[in-house]
Amino acid sequence: MMLFRQYLEEHRFLAIGYFFLLLINILAGTYYWPELRDNFPEIIKLIPLEPLQDFVRAFETNGYWAYFSVQQFFKGAGMFGIAAGGLIGSGLVAREVDRRTAELLLSRPVSRARILFTRWLAGAFLLFVPYVGVAMIGWAIAPQVDEDLDMMLVLRGSCYTFLFILCAYTATVALSTRFSNQLKAGILVLGLLLMQLAIYMIDKLWDYSLYNLIDLDVTLPMDGGPFPWMEAGWLSAFTLLFYGLALWGFRSRDF
Amino acid sequence: MIRVDGMRKRYGEQEVLRGVSLEVSKGELFGFVGPNGAGKTTFLKCLLGIARADSGSIVMDGKEVQRQPLAARRLCAYAPSETAMYDHLRVDAMLRFALSFHAKANLAHGRELLDRFALDRRKRVRALSHGMKRKLLLAQAIASGTPILLLDEPMEGLDPEARRGLEGLLQEEAAKGRAVFFSSHDLASVERVCHRVAFLRQGELLECDRVDTILERMAHVLRLHLREPMELTALPQSPSLQWRGAGQHWQLRFEGELADVLPHLQKLPLVGLRDASGGLEEVFEALYGEVSA
Numbered sequence: 340m341m342l343f344r345q346y347l348e349e350h351r352f353l354a355i356g357y358f359f360l361l362l363i364n365i366l367a368g369t370y371y372w373p374e375l376r377d378n379f380p381e382i383i384k385l386i387p388l389e390p391l392q393d394f395v396r397a398f399e400t401n402g403y404w405a406y407f408s409v410q411q412f413f414k415g416a417g418m419f420g421i422a423a424g425g426l427i428g429s430g431l432v433a434r435e436v437d438r439r440t441a442e443l444l445l446s447r448p449v450s451r452a453r454i455l456f457t458r459w460l461a462g463a464f465l466l467f468v469p470y471v472g473v474a475m476i477g478w479a480i481a482p483q484v485d486e487d488l489d490m491m492l493v494l495r496g497s498c499y500t501f502l503f504i505l506c507a508y509t510a511t512v513a514l515s516t517r518f519s520n521q522l523k524a525g526i527l528v529l530g531l532l533l534m535q536l537a538i539y540m541i542d543k544l545w546d547y548s549l550y551n552l553i554d555l556d557v558t559l560p561m562d563g564g565p566f567p568w569m570e571a572g573w574l575s576a577f578t579l580l581f582y583g584l585a586l587w588g589f590r591s592r593d594f
Numbered sequence: 595m596i597r598v599d600g601m602r603k604r605y606g607e608q609e610v611l612r613g614v615s616l617e618v619s620k621g622e623l624f625g626f627v628g629p630n631g632a633g634k635t636t637f638l639k640c641l642l643g644i645a646r647a648d649s650g651s652i653v654m655d656g657k658e659v660q661r662q663p664l665a666a667r668r669l670c671a672y673a674p675s676e677t678a679m680y681d682h683l684r685v686d687a688m689l690r691f692a693l694s695f696h697a698k699a700n701l702a703h704g705r706e707l708l709d710r711f712a713l714d715r716r717k718r719v720r721a722l723s724h725g726m727k728r729k730l731l732l733a734q735a736i737a738s739g740t741p742i743l744l745l746d747e748p749m750e751g752l753d754p755e756a757r758r759g760l761e762g763l764l765q766e767e768a769a770k771g772r773a774v775f776f777s778s779h780d781l782a783s784v785e786r787v788c789h790r791v792a793f794l795r796q797g798e799l800l801e802c803d804r805v806d807t808i809l810e811r812m813a814h815v816l817r818l819h820l821r822e823p824m825e826l827t828a829l830p831q832s833p834s835l836q837w838r839g840a841g842q843h844w845q846l847r848f849e850g851e852l853a854d855v856l857p858h859l860q861k862l863p864l865v866g867l868r869d870a871s872g873g874l875e876e877v878f879e880a881l882y883g884e885v886s887a
Contacts, residue, residue, distance in 0.1 A: 439676040
């Protein structure tokens, strides 16, 4: 419990910052919606990139759920969530080495498996609560722009896209167990994901981007359709794989 | 309490520990001495399983560290030489955090020690000086209630008064039956409080014995400074005389009485002659030569 609390306390400001970024994103997005809804053709003309134009066309065709999905799930999870996951995950072990507190922590009578799990859980909690909390705020304020969202749908969408954040976060944790510098581990994962986002923006290449896992092709059908179990399964499997690597990396390392 | 047999540790090409063996008993204060880079911290890390020894056995009160690292760590409290801690925590919270893992820890005792060290419990760790942080680390180790205390450079950063206070504290803990193992560069402290001492050089134990025995053995050493460099063959030879050194600086270990040795030295171009049997400082110098502690 002490380990969990200590990790929460240490990253509380980061989590607060993450929450406010998500909140600003959803508030700005929500209150911009009426203007967008009334001017689709003009706005599409102003957008240079085709993938982004496709997004806006999808809003026009599919309505507010598509728009909300992009604001909260694609942007919120794919950018802010990943950034927060990278920052929180990269410090899990590497920061202890970097600031020379690893000896103090590892000399306590607690197993490395428990240290890793407790801290990983605390980090996941810090990522989950603001993310789902802001999604709920988005759901609650939708009627103010004359739209209506199904709460269960928002929750299901949030849980699914959180798996994407969790997977990236766990990959960063795995790197963190082998690095002695938090920045290096964080920058590596963030760099890879930015590259994925860049690929997503390139015509013909975008099929190869991991961002396909949280784009409208996956989240739109959730409205009235099935939960994307296969994608969720892959994300969970990779999360488990990265967790296994993290555990191996941490347990086999000399400090 | 602690039994180490043939501990070896290698980092890449460098062999940091070369078959170190020693034992520490219950109620014993054991000093671990060596110059920087001798392998003292690595040795302590291996005792705790923070680093894994490549070979050899480490047993803590019957628990083998390699097989039961957690059980072994439950017996140990550790104060690292690095004073880095969780800076965002207050002193009291840091103490609670460190003690929360030890079943027999005594928080009240920890707070009492902080008061004794004149540490403000409401201060943030980041606001503490190096010496204050050292005291906090020592307080958490001592208050942990474990039968074994492992302290890496506990005297480092402490003022002379605090050192004396800590020496008394460690003696109290040993008197209660705890095994206290500490590495140090402060040979005067080691000499004052330790029952036994081990000298490590480049991962090898040079000496490991009772402090008084080592001092007794070193009571027959002279250091000579000659006006001109001399070869070993030019120095007086006798079965009772052992020479170490080179050029103008020589160390003479002798058996028997000093009065019997002095006539041998009369013909040497002496500039200085010094009794090297003063204490562990002299032992250190004799063992490590020009390497400074």
